[in-house]
Structure formats: C-alpha cells, structure tokens
Amino acid sequence: MGGKGSSWAARMSGADIGGFVASLDRQARMDAIRSTRLWVRERLMVGPGATVLDVGCGTGDELGELAGLVSPGGRAIGLDVNPLMVDVARQRLAGVTEASVLVGEAAALPLGNAVVDAVVCERVLQHVRHSPVDAVRECARVVRDGGIVAVTDSDWSSLEVLVADDEQATSTLLEVRARVRLPFTDHQEVGRHLADHLTGEGLTIVDQREAVLDDFAPELVRGVSAGLNAAASEVLSASELTDVQRLLDAALARGALRIAVRFYAVVARR
Numbered sequence: 037m038g039g040k041g042s043s044w045a046a047r048m049s050g051a052d053i054g055g056f057v058a059s060l061d062r063q064a065r066m067d068a069i070r071s072t073r074l075w076v077r078e079r080l081m082v083g084p085g086a087t088v089l090d091v092g093c094g095t096g097d098e099l100g101e102l103a104g105l106v107s108p109g110g111r112a113i114g115l116d117v118n119p120l121m122v123d124v125a126r127q128r129l130a131g132v133t134e135a136s137v138l139v140g141e142a143a144a145l146p147l148g149n150a151v152v153d154a155v156v157c158e159r160v161l162q163h164v165r166h167s168p169v170d171a172v173r174e175c176a177r178v179v180r181d182g183g184i185v186a187v188t189d190s191d192w193s194s195l196e197v198l199v200a201d202d203e204q205a206t207s208t209l210l211e212v213r214a215r216v217r218l219p220f221t222d223h224q225e226v227g228r229h230l231a232d233h234l235t236g237e238g239l240t241i242v243d244q245r246e247a248v249l250d251d252f253a254p255e256l257v258r259g260v261s262a263g264l265n266a267a268a269s270e271v272l273s274a275s276e277l278t279d280v281q282r283l284l285d286a287a288l289a290r291g292a293l294r295i296a297v298r299f300y301a302v303v304a305r306r
C-alpha cells in the first residue's frame with residue numbers, strides 16, 4: 037500500500053475494489069463526513085442549471101447529491117483516476133440524468149478553462165501521485181471567475197490511537213504511532229495545508245471548517261490498525277511488533293480500540 041510516489045487508491049486491484057468500496061460506504065456514514073459534505077454543499081453557490089465537478093468522486097455518493105443540487109438542467113461531472121471506481125459510480129448513478137463520470141487525473145483535468153461553476157474535491161489530495169498543488173491548480177483553472185473550489189481532507193499526522201480501558205497500552209501505542217509513517221496516504225498532512233494550497237493558486241478563502249473523525253466503524257478501526265501494524269513492522273523489532281500486534285488485536289476484540297483524525301474543509305472563490 038501507498039509507497040512514496042504512488043497512489044494507493046489508484047492502484048487498488050480488481051480483487052480489492054469491493055473492499056475499498058465497502059470502506060468508502062462506511063466512511064460516508066461517519067458524522068464528520070456527512071456534516072462536512074452538507075456544510076460544503078451549502079457554500080457552493082450553485083443551483084438548478086449549474087455545472088459542478090467532483091474531482092476524485094470515488095463511488096459517486098456525493099456526486100449524486102451534487103446532481104440533485106443542480107437539477108433540473110445542470111451537470112454534475114465526476115472524475116476519478118481509477119476506472120474500476122468510475123464503473124461503480126456509473127452503475128450507482130445510472131438514470132440520474134444530471135450525473136456523468138469520467139476517468140481522469142486530478143493533476144490534468146480533461147476540461148477547458150473556466151467551464152464549471154464549482155469544484156469539490158474530498159479526501160483525494162492525500163492520495164494523489166504528484167504534488168497536491170498540481171491538483172489544486174487544475175481545480176482553480178477549470179472553475180469560472182467567481183466560482184467556488186471546495187477542498188476537504190484529513191490530516192493523518194493527527195491520528196490518535198488509544199485503548200479506552202488501558203492507559204499503559206495507550207501510551208505504548210502513542211509511542212509507536214509517533215515513530216511510524218502511515219502507509220495509506222502519500223501526503224498525510226495535506227488536510228491542514230488546504231488553505232495555503234488554495235490561496236497559493238490565487239483563490240480567496242470564503243470559509244473553513246475543522247472536525248474530528250472519531251466514529252470509525254469496527255471494520256474501519258481494523259483497517260487503520262492493520263495499516264499501523266504494517267508500518268510499524270518497518271521500525272520495530274520482531275518482538276516489539278508481536279507485542280504491539282497482540283495489544284491491538286486484544287483491544288480490537290473487546291471493542292476498546294479508539295481512533296481519531298482531524299478533518300478539514302476549505303471553501304474558496306476564484
């Protein structure tokens with residue numbers, strides 16, 4: 037997963053896509069994600085007839101909401117670098133006339149200059165192959181003057197892992213966490229740099245929001261825990277790793293493992 041210079045999400049194999057889709061579906065039910073999406077939608081300044089672009093649209097969950105926003109007569113265009121994900125979004129949105137989904141790269145959007153009214157880009161910059169700046173520059177290029185670019189992302193460097201009923205285990209995990217670089221993101225701190233990236237492209241910040249993702253479903257906690265373990269194997273000795281693995285497994289089994297990550301959204305105008 038996610039070596040430097042690669043995109044973990046983009047490289048999901050056909051065999052893994054079902055698991056990735058299930059994981060995105062669970063994430064879409066998390067409080068901070070739902071409330072942040074609503075908050076963004078309220079600030080896009082678009083209505084019926086408008087054109088909105090969702091960069092890195094994944095399963096198309098939010099794209100469907102955006103299609104509702106611009107209906108009737110508008111266009112909600114989704115774009116994702118992963119053709120398998122594009123297939124999923126197309127299937128799920130079949131029959132939604134305002135929605136269409138393209139295979140494409142965030143850092144080289146297949147659209148002309150100033151052709152859309154608003155762009156959203158949620159939890160994509162952490163995965164992009166090149167610099168997140170390249171993708172933000174493209175979002176700024178395709179939006180019309182006065183249009184909105186809304187970017188949302190996590191700051192995985194803020195990840196807190198704790199065992200609710202065991203202080204000693206918590207401090208062990210915190211110490212391990214501080215030593216490892218998580219494998220499922222190439223730009224793990226991008227969430228807290230969103231405003232800088234947007235102003236760097238000449239956009240004006242309209243509003244910003246910070247939330248905490250902490251209601252991870254057990255399957256998602258397991259995923260993060262597996263990621264932490266895989267990364268820990270690079271910095272811990274074999275016996276240390278076995279101890280950490282045992283600790284995580286035991287905490288998971290009794291439902292005591294908690295994780296929390298900071299989550300940012302920034303809305304900017306061109």
Ligand SMILES: C[S@@+](CC[C@H](N)C(=O)[O-])C[C@H]1O[C@@H](n2cnc3c(N)ncnc32)[C@H](O)[C@@H]1O
Nearest residue numbers: 045092093094116117118141142158160163164
């Ligand atoms: C964590 S998912 C988020 C999906 C969706 N925006 C959501 O919030 O549910 C990241 C998505 O970005 C896509 N992606 C990763 N790198 C990309 C790139 N360079 N250009 C376009 N899409 C990309 C992945 O294929 C994946 O579907």
